[in-house]
Amino acid sequence: MIHARGLARTFEGRGRGKAKEEVKAVAGVDIDVAEGEIVGFLGPNGAGKTTTLRMLTTLLKPTAGSATVAGFDVATQSQQVRRSIGYVSQSGSTSPEARAGEEVMDHGMLYGISQKQAESRGRELFEQLDLEGLWERKPQAMSGGQRRRLDIAMGLVHDPTLVFLDEPTTGLDPQARANLWTHISDLRTRRGATIFLTTHYLDEADALCDRILVIDHGSIVASDTPDALKRQVAGDLVSLVVADASKAAAAAELLGRIADTEVEVTAAQAGTGAQAGAGVSARVRGAGHEVAGLIRGLDAAGIDLDSIEVRRPTLDDVFLDLTGRSLREQGA
């Protein structure tokens, strides 16, 4: 559905002085999205997600590279591309003082569908997106989540088979976000749509996407399924709390045999017993597989555990590993 090669975009800095600085918003990305996929474009603010999306949706001319979207070239067949896609921009799509239903209908009619069709399709979408009873409501009198769902209804009114969503849940509370995730994954199950979405939320990419492209400073730094990304980069974090701190070194030795990183030993908070315990942790690839043997070994060596925890790596670990920065720290 989407094939981009070396897609790049530079902006002329609008500095008032003589110094013209060029901002390389997107520095040549390759993107392939197959029909029926939900692909996430994950990256911090300013990474180039919106710019890439605007190039793929014909809103912005690339400075280099090429792309076909839904089988059409974005540069030479923009009309056909526009007809085939739905786009939900980051910044909304309706006038605050217009009426929701009319906005959706007008939008549909601009795609060439009849007024009748636009209305029935619009009402159907309102129902599916939990917007019943808001047809006459002005967007300014809607909650953030409702407005975002209205934007999605706008993007879907002409029944596109390929949908671009730019940060669909930014600024929503956790409940509204989870709710929107259901609607987005419904798009595929109900209509077989292909979805390309951007986000700077790790949990969103994790929960929603079959595949993730990680973008940073305008370049794609990784592309895989969320699970594979996590597997390939970090390994699971295995944390033991040894009941008797004096046995921590022995435990660390055993953990070290299966670990892929240095073993860390920390003084743990007092365990259940009188004596202080110690924390022993390391990253282990495929820990689910290895941990049973580790426990048997610890048992044989007479080392008692207060607890054992295996934590799957998060996408934040992945991002940290790829870029040396945590996505979380950057904030929204």
Add this chain to the structure above:
Amino acid sequence: MFWRETSIVFRRQLRMALRNPAWVIIGLVQPILYLCLFGPLLEPLAGTLGAENAYTLFVPGLLVQLGLFGALFAGFGLIAEWRAGVIEAERVTPASRTALLLGRILRDVLQLFVQGLVLIGLAFLFGLTGSLPGMALGLVLTVLLGAACAAASNALALTTKSEDVMAPVINSVALPVLLLSGILLPMTIGPQWLQVVSDFMPTKYIVNAIRELFTGDFWTITTMWGVVWTLVLFAAGLWVGTRTFRRENA
């Protein structure tokens, strides 16, 4: 296709404007105030200004002023729409970029047309006499001029994307145009240098043409220049406007 898209955009704009009572009231009160509060001042001067009827002098000026000012400020609404994401949402549809612009301009043009009708109609009560077909043609020129200004204003809005940048630009254009076009008083009563400067104002020729049309002089050089300038401005406005709407990154 093109006209359907234009009419979708136009009806959306009109619907929203009509729901805003301030828009309707201010639009209608403007011409009435001018006529009631300024017209009586001109009446005794008509003779010295070389006109038989003060209102054939005054009403064309007011028409052009309505066209210039109402339309030049049309772009402010567009900035608000751009900020809300409406423009981007419309540009991602296959609709013609010219239709997106024209639909908006038509709303401003309709407003201008209605204001012009009210103005001329009311002026009859005050004592306007003249050629009816001439007045109709004058109104057409006004509307075309307004369309050009609205298009230019929309283009400026999409380029600057900021009311704070746009307001001073428009004011610094509108004021000299207003003063040098002989809108309120004909330039012929001014000193030589002022007349020379005003010769560079296309709108002066348009005001003069509409004045002649109002008195029933259709086939004069003045009228011809006014029509030519109106058409030139109209074409230029549409061209600039469409180009801006089409341009990437707008």
